[in-house]
Each structure stands twice: as C-alpha cells, then as structure tokens.
Amino acid sequence: MxxxxxxxxxxxxxxxxxxxxxxxxxxxxxxxxxxxxxxxxxxxxxxxxxxxxxxxxxxxxxxxxxxxxxxxxxxxxxxxxxxxxxxxxxxxxxxxxxxxxxxxxxxxxxxxxxxxxxxxxxxxxxxxxxxxxxxxxxxxxxxxxxxxxxxxxxxxxxxxxxxxxxxxxxxxxxxxxxxxxxxxxxxxxxxxxxxxxxxxxxxxxxxxxxxxxxxxxxxxxxxxxSVWESTEYWATGEAPVALGSANRMSAPYQAIATKDGYVTIGANNEKLWRNLCQAMDAVHLVHDERFLNNNLRMKHRTELVAVLEPYFAQRSTDDWVELLLAAGVPAGPIRNYAQVLDEDPxxxxxxxxxxxxxxxxxxxxxxxxxxxxxxxxxxxxxxxxxxxxxxxxxxxxxxxxxxxxxxx
CATH class of the missing domain: 3.40.50.10540 (Crotonobetainyl-coa:carnitine coa-transferase; domain 1)
Structure with missing residues (x-):
C-alpha cells in the first residue's frame, strides 16, 4: 500500500x-x-x-x-x-x-x-x-x-x-x-x-x-x-570558510556553469577525474601538475574551476548530464521545486x-x-x-x- x-x-x-x-x-x-x-x-x-x-x-x-x-x-x-x-x-x-x-x-x-x-x-x-x-x-x-x-x-x-x-x-x-x-x-x-x-x-x-x-x-x-567542517579545522588549524557549492574534502565536486544553466559534477576520486577529463576531451588535464591528485586539486580549486568553465560553457546542462553519466561521472542538473515536485519522474x-x-x-x-x-x-x-x-x-x-x- x-x-x-x-x-x-x-x-x-x-x-x-x-x-x-x-x-x-x-x-x-x-x-x-x-x-x-x-x-x-x-x-x-x-x-x-x-x-x-x-x-x-x-x-x-x-x-x-x-x-x-x-x-x-x-x-x-x-x-x-x-x-x-x-x-x-x-x-x-x-x-x-x-x-x-x-x-x-x-x-x-x-x-x-x-x-x-x-x-x-x-x-x-x-x-x-x-x-x-x-x-x-x-x-x-x-x-x-x-x-x-x-x-x-x-x-x-x-x-x-x-x-x-x-x-x-x-x-x-x-x-x-x-x-x-x-x-x-x-x-x-x-x-x-x-x-x-x-x-x-x-x-x-x-x-x-x-x-x-x-x-x-x-x-x-x-x-x-558539521562533520567535514570540524575535520578541516582540526586538520589545518584554520576556520573553514564558505565555498559556494564546492566540497571541502574533494575537487571537482560542485556546480559548474553551462551554456544554459548549471550542472553539478562529482569527480571526487582519481578514476572519476580521469573519466571527466576524457568526457571533456581534455585528457591533458590529467597530467597537469596542479591537478595530479585530490589534495592538489583542492589546493588549486579556483584555478581548476577556471580551467573547466570554458569547456562546460560549450554545451547545455542536459547535454552535459547525458555525456557525463555515460562516461561514469556522477552529474545532475540544478532544478527548482516546481520541476522537482510536479515534473520529476x-x-x-x-x-x-x-x-x-x-x-x-x-x-x-x-x-x-x-x-x-x-x-x-x-x-x-x-x-x-x-x-x-x-x-x-x-x-x-x-x-x-x-x-x-x-x-x-
């Protein structure tokens, strides 16, 4: 029932x-x-x-x-x-x-x-x-x-x-x-x-x-x-700050602007990072010294997002969701509550x-x-x-x- x-x-x-x-x-x-x-x-x-x-x-x-x-x-x-x-x-x-x-x-x-x-x-x-x-x-x-x-x-x-x-x-x-x-x-x-x-x-x-x-x-x-926030503070000795949609334990794990909106991506381990780079047709980023591992990608998060944004600006949100999911990269669109409650299958x-x-x-x-x-x-x-x-x-x-x- x-x-x-x-x-x-x-x-x-x-x-x-x-x-x-x-x-x-x-x-x-x-x-x-x-x-x-x-x-x-x-x-x-x-x-x-x-x-x-x-x-x-x-x-x-x-x-x-x-x-x-x-x-x-x-x-x-x-x-x-x-x-x-x-x-x-x-x-x-x-x-x-x-x-x-x-x-x-x-x-x-x-x-x-x-x-x-x-x-x-x-x-x-x-x-x-x-x-x-x-x-x-x-x-x-x-x-x-x-x-x-x-x-x-x-x-x-x-x-x-x-x-x-x-x-x-x-x-x-x-x-x-x-x-x-x-x-x-x-x-x-x-x-x-x-x-x-x-x-x-x-x-x-x-x-x-x-x-x-x-x-x-x-x-x-x-x-x-405040699990991640307390972890960051005790690990670094510095008070955590606002990161927008980003995650304080991995990168890239946030919303990225697309041609017509935003897409959320969760490339929070090395395999997913490689899959993301392949899906973007940007395999060279895998070897970029700034982004070789998660710690480095977190350290250079601002630069990382700046590098990713031009790629994502070329396609619509729906196109990116379809492409990334097919590549095995967690992704999803940002929806409002009208879309969620009335339309979401x-x-x-x-x-x-x-x-x-x-x-x-x-x-x-x-x-x-x-x-x-x-x-x-x-x-x-x-x-x-x-x-x-x-x-x-x-x-x-x-x-x-x-x-x-x-x-x-």
Missing part, C-alpha cells in the same frame, strides 16, 4: 492496512512549530498513536500565524507537519485539565516537548512528575540550546542556531555575506535526532523495563552535522509526493516519508486534525468526563 493510497477515506482505518512499526505505541505531543512536530509526525507515520496536546482556542503556533492559509484557518505550514495525529485541547494551567493530562500520561509510552528549559517543570509536566505517574514513560525534550549550559535560556530558533554554530560562516559564496542554509537544518535535524533517541529508548525499555529521559537541541544538532516513481483528504482544505499534496520498510511501511492514515477535534473521543478513552466542546 502506498502512502497516497493509505490516506484515502477508503483506506483509513482499513484492517488490511499493513501493521506499522510503532503500532501500539502512544505518543503525547506537547510540541509546536517545527522540530517537535516533525519528530512526532515521523513517529505517527510509523504507526504510533500520536495525541497532540493543544491550548484551547489557539493550538499550535503554526495553525494561524505561519505560512499560507488557503480555505480554513489552519496554515499549510501546520498541515505539512501534523498528519497522523489526533488533537485534544487541554489548558495545562488548569487543575482539571492537568489531571486529564496525567490520566493520558498513565496510558502513554512517549512524551515529546519543545518548551524552553524550565517551562515543563513550571507546568508540572516535566519528566520527574510524569515518571511518578508512569515509570515506563520515555520523555523527550527538544530545545534551542539544551537544558543546561550558558546558552540554555536563549530563544530556540533555527536561524540563531545556524549562526552560533558556524553553519552560516560556511554557507554561501566565498567572500560573500553570511547566508543560512536554505533548509532549516537545525530544526529538522533536531527532530530527526530526537526520533532516533526515542526509538533507541523504546528498544532499551523493551517489554518490562523502565522509561528514561532524553534530550537534544538545535544548537547541538547543527554542531553534530523519479519523485513520481519513488512515491515521494503523497496526499490526504482534509475536512476543510480538501485533497492536499504532501511530502511522503522517505523511509522504506518492507514489512511495516510508513503510512498516512489521518489528515492533520482540526483544533481539538478528538478531545471528546480521547478523554472518553481514558474514562474522563468530556463535557467541553472541541477547541474551546
């Missing part, structure tokens, strides 16, 4: 649906915006029962104030990160709602939060409190800079994390102004690391063991992803665009999970919930009187 098929009304709740890898795992989602919702969405795709705890009347910050609202009040930003979840409205500052939350925690396997450090404790939904309610609880915290350290109370924004970890110093063209990575790598990466930690904790807990606390942060994520073949039916927005496209599990594949079973849509149902499940209306 594809992710798109599983999102259709005919397949939602279908007993023939493949079992999810996390079927039977209940997750309480106290997160909002991006890093936490991205993590819990992945857990939901894998079959977990994700219950999103939202503030009555407002809900997740991204519902109304971020991105592109089309028909209803919920923005496309919210809809892109909250499928396979149920929404229950609880005001954790109210004693009655807090007791409802504790009753839910007693049934849960995982709690995920991305409050600022200290907020969960002030709300009495911190790990120590919930561990007393349910010793098997796995409690995951995502923050901007971690729960301890001199930056712990700094606001947790992807842009700030990229700036303070060096990411912006190596992004962009050489000598240019600092540029953030186009994708929110600290936010999304923290969500990924959090998910990995949760899965590890679930395995460690097993059937009868205790839960545990885990945390990660945007700051540590951005540092951890490989995106279609791999099913990377799925969809779901939303009660207000109608049928919406969405990025599918890239995880391919043969026996327990990720599925899209539920559209992102309306605010508080599942409050009555969820509180009834734990035998709590549910008199308040959804979203109130």
């Amino acid at each position: 594809t992710q798109t098929e599983s999102s259709s009304p005919a397949n939602q709740g279908n007993p023939a649906r493949p079992k999810g890898a996390l079927d039977g795992i209940r997750v309480l989602d106290l997160t909002q915006v991006m890093s936490g919702p991205f993590s819990t969405m992945m857990l939901g795709d894998l079959g977990a029962d994700v219950i999103k705890i939202e503030q009555p009347g407002s809900g997740d910050q991204t519902r109304k104030s971020w991105g592109y609202a089309v028909k209803g009040e919920d923005s496309r930003a919210f809809l892109s990160l909250n499928r396979n979840k149920r929404s229950v409205c609880l005001d954790l500052k109210k004693a009655e709602d807090l007791q409802d939350f504790y009753a839910l925690a007693a049934t849960a396997d995982v709690v995920v939060e991305n409050f600022r450090p200290g907020v969960a404790k002030r709300l009495a939904v911190d790990y120590d409190t919930l561990n007393a309610v349910n010793p098997r609880i796995i409690y995951a915290s995502i923050s901007g800079f971690g729960q301890t350290g001199p930056y712990a109370n700094y606001p947790g924004y992807d842009l700030i994390a990229q700036a303070m970890t060096g990411v912006m110093s190596i992004t962009g063209e050489p000598g240019g102004a600092p540029v953030k990575c186009g994708l929110p790598v600290a936010d999304l990466g923290a969500g990924l690391f959090c998910t990995i930690g949760i899965l590890g904790a679930v395995i460690a807990r097993g059937q009868d063991g205790p839960g545990q606390y885990l945390e990660t942060s945007l700051f540590e994520t951005a540092v951890a992803l 490989h995106v279609k073949a791999r099913g990377m665009v799925a969809s779901f039916d939303h009660p207000v927005e109608g049928r919406l496209p969405v990025l599918a999970s890239p995880i391919r599990l043969q026996g327990t594949p990720p599925t899209i079973r539920k559209a992102p919930p309306l605010l508080g849509a599942d409050t009555e149902e969820i509180l009834a499940e734990i035998r709590v009187p549910a008199s308040r209306s959804a979203g109130s």
Whole structure:
C-alpha cells in the first residue's frame, strides 16, 4: 500500500492496512512549530498513536500565524507537519485539565516537548512528575540550546542556531555575506535526532523495563552535522570558510556553469577525474601538475574551476548530464521545486509526493516519508486534525468526563 493510497477515506482505518512499526505505541505531543512536530509526525507515520496536546482556542503556533492559509484557518505550514495525529485541547494551567493530562500520561509510552528549559517543570509536566505517574514513560525534550549550559535560556530558533554554530560562516559564496542554509537544518535535524533517541529508548525499555529521559537541541544538532567542517579545522588549524557549492574534502565536486544553466559534477576520486577529463576531451588535464591528485586539486580549486568553465560553457546542462553519466561521472542538473515536485519522474516513481483528504482544505499534496520498510511501511492514515477535534473521543478513552466542546 502506498502512502497516497493509505490516506484515502477508503483506506483509513482499513484492517488490511499493513501493521506499522510503532503500532501500539502512544505518543503525547506537547510540541509546536517545527522540530517537535516533525519528530512526532515521523513517529505517527510509523504507526504510533500520536495525541497532540493543544491550548484551547489557539493550538499550535503554526495553525494561524505561519505560512499560507488557503480555505480554513489552519496554515499549510501546520498541515505539512501534523498528519497522523489526533488533537485534544487541554489548558495545562488548569487543575482539571492537568489531571486529564496525567490520566493520558498513565496510558502513554512517549512524551515529546519543545518548551524552553524550565517551562515543563513550571507546568508540572516535566519528566520527574510524569515518571511518578508512569515509570515506563520515555520523555523527550527538544530545545534551542539544551537544558543546561550558558546558552540554555536563549530563544530556540533555527536561524540563531545556524549562526552560533558556524553553519552560516560556511554557507554561501566565498567572500560573500553570511547566508543560512536554505533548509532549516537545525530544526529538522533536531527532530530527526530526537526520533532516533526515542526509538533507541523504546528498544532499551523493551517489554518490562523502565522509561528514561532524553534530550537534544538545535544548537547541538547543527554542531553534530558539521562533520567535514570540524575535520578541516582540526586538520589545518584554520576556520573553514564558505565555498559556494564546492566540497571541502574533494575537487571537482560542485556546480559548474553551462551554456544554459548549471550542472553539478562529482569527480571526487582519481578514476572519476580521469573519466571527466576524457568526457571533456581534455585528457591533458590529467597530467597537469596542479591537478595530479585530490589534495592538489583542492589546493588549486579556483584555478581548476577556471580551467573547466570554458569547456562546460560549450554545451547545455542536459547535454552535459547525458555525456557525463555515460562516461561514469556522477552529474545532475540544478532544478527548482516546481520541476522537482510536479515534473520529476523519479519523485513520481519513488512515491515521494503523497496526499490526504482534509475536512476543510480538501485533497492536499504532501511530502511522503522517505523511509522504506518492507514489512511495516510508513503510512498516512489521518489528515492533520482540526483544533481539538478528538478531545471528546480521547478523554472518553481514558474514562474522563468530556463535557467541553472541541477547541474551546
């Protein structure tokens, strides 16, 4: 069953649906915006029962104030990160709602939060409190800079994390102004690391063991992803700088201008370098003393690109891609997202665009999970919930009187 098929009304709740890898795992989602919702969405795709705890009347910050609202009040930003979840409205500052939350925690396997450090404790939904309610609880915290350290109370924004970890110093063209990575790598990466930690904790807990606390942060994520940059610094003693599209460990490995655009090439070993020179009809470059090995090509990267550009300017991008791939040289065109999402045959073949039916927005496209599990594949079973849509149902499940209306 594809992710798109599983999102259709005919397949939602279908007993023939493949079992999810996390079927039977209940997750309480106290997160909002991006890093936490991205993590819990992945857990939901894998079959977990994700219950999103939202503030009555407002809900997740991204519902109304971020991105592109089309028909209803919920923005496309919210809809892109909250499928396979149920929404229950609880005001954790109210004693009655807090007791409802504790009753839910007693049934849960995982709690995920991305409050600022200290907020969960002030709300009495911190790990120590919930561990007393349910010793098997796995409690995951995502923050901007971690729960301890001199930056712990700094606001947790992807842009700030990229700036303070060096990411912006190596992004962009050489000598240019600092540029953030186009994708929110600290936010999304923290969500990924959090998910990995949760899965590890679930395995460690097993059937009868205790839960545990885990945390990660945007700051540590951005540092951890700086694998080549830290390697360069420790090897040379010099802070890495921006290289544009070039790679700091091999050359040529970057985008090169063509007759009508750009082509990316990955000639990152000696065989590929020789193949590239042959494909360009420039075999003499193999013997050029500046380019005899990768270290020399990296040292003379500026000269190397200047030598390559006149060759590439003679043909179109498509011609170069065809020629280089035939020569065994990794190559590809630079495409925009309209080309990728609407036209790319490989995106279609791999099913990377799925969809779901939303009660207000109608049928919406969405990025599918890239995880391919043969026996327990990720599925899209539920559209992102309306605010508080599942409050009555969820509180009834734990035998709590549910008199308040959804979203109130």
